[in-house]
Amino acid sequence: MTTLVIGAHGQIGQRLIKHLAASGDTPRAMIRSQEQAQTIKALGGEPVIADLEGDFSAALTGCDKVVFTAGSGGHTGADKTVLIDLWGAIKAVDAAKASGVKQFVMVSSRGAENPDAAPARIKHYTVCKHLADEHLIHSGLTYSILRPGRLTDEDATDQVRTDWPDSQEEQWVTRADVAAAIAHCLSSNATHQRIYPLFHGEQRVAEALA
Numbered sequence: 001m002t003t004l005v006i007g008a009h010g011q012i013g014q015r016l017i018k019h020l021a022a023s024g025d026t027p028r029a030m031i032r033s034q035e036q037a038q039t040i041k042a043l044g045g046e047p048v049i050a051d052l053e054g055d056f057s058a059a060l061t062g063c064d065k066v067v068f069t070a071g072s073g074g075h076t077g078a079d080k081t082v083l084i085d086l087w088g089a090i091k092a093v094d095a096a097k098a099s100g101v102k103q104f105v106m107v108s109s110r111g112a113e114n115p116d117a118a119p120a121r122i123k124h125y126t127v128c129k130h131l132a133d134e135h136l137i138h139s140g141l142t143y144s145i146l147r148p149g150r151l152t153d154e155d156a157t158d159q160v161r162t163d164w165p166d167s168q169e170e171q172w173v174t175r176a177d178v179a180a181a182i183a184h185c186l187s188s189n190a191t192h193q194r195i196y197p198l199f200h201g202e203q204r205v206a207e208a209l210a
């Protein structure tokens with residue numbers, strides 16, 4: 001079983017590569033430059049260099065599963081949000097379908113369920129995430145969609161929830177727990193055709209996503 005991780009050099013991506021490698025897999029890691037390859041190899045991944053803004057279809061050759069955890073990040077403009085978080089994700093879904101991929105795991109975001117409720121400053125981002133999710137849902141692919149809250153860098157807790165906390169302050173989750181949740185989606189059929197809000201909570205990842 002070969003899994004392609006798109007956005008593998010990112011903060012969730014690196015944690016996921018390490019997590020999958022620790023379970024005996026050699027995930028294929030899509031990265032943007034040769035300088036990133038050493039880090040990926042050290043984590044246990046097999047680097048493949050490709051860019052979501054170009055033709056990256058060759059990176060999917062022979063892959064059974066795809067994880068999309070790329071993102072343009074808060075430091076870029078809305079143009080990059082459209083090109084990466086929306087258009088890049090749509091192209092990834094289409095490429096996965098064309099190459100016969102069996103499962104697609106999307107790292108979406110809280111707010112994607114209802115972009116109109118998002119603060120004006122990030123509404124374009126939640127619209128992009130929403131439309132990318134919708135494209136995946138209607139693609140015919142087997143999918144799992146995670147909609148994490150604000151990401152933090154603490155260690156894995158294996159303590160999450162998939163319902164919404166009452167307060168904004170509680171709407172966070174560690175990147176390590178998101179990586180564990182992605183890995184769980186890749187290994188559990190129960191997560192197929194499911195959309196999960198994801199926050200720090202009181203259930204183990206496997207229980208919360210059951």
Ligand SMILES: NC(=O)c1ccc[n+]([C@@H]2O[C@H](COP(=O)([O-])OP(=O)(O)OC[C@H]3O[C@@H](n4cnc5c(N)ncnc54)[C@H](OP(=O)(O)O)[C@@H]3O)[C@@H](O)[C@H]2O)c1
Nearest residue numbers: 007009010011012032051052053070071109148149150151
């Ligand atoms: N920040 C939050 O609080 C939050 C909350 C909910 C959901 N999310 C979502 O979580 C996901 C990942 O978060 P993160 O913290 O891991 O982000 P990150 O560290 O910024 O990683 C994003 C990755 O995407 C890659 N990327 C950007 N443009 C690309 C392109 N054109 N082609 C290929 N790869 C490209 C980056 O590559 P380089 O390493 O080369 O730059 C980077 O490795 C994103 O989808 C984000 O929208 C974030």
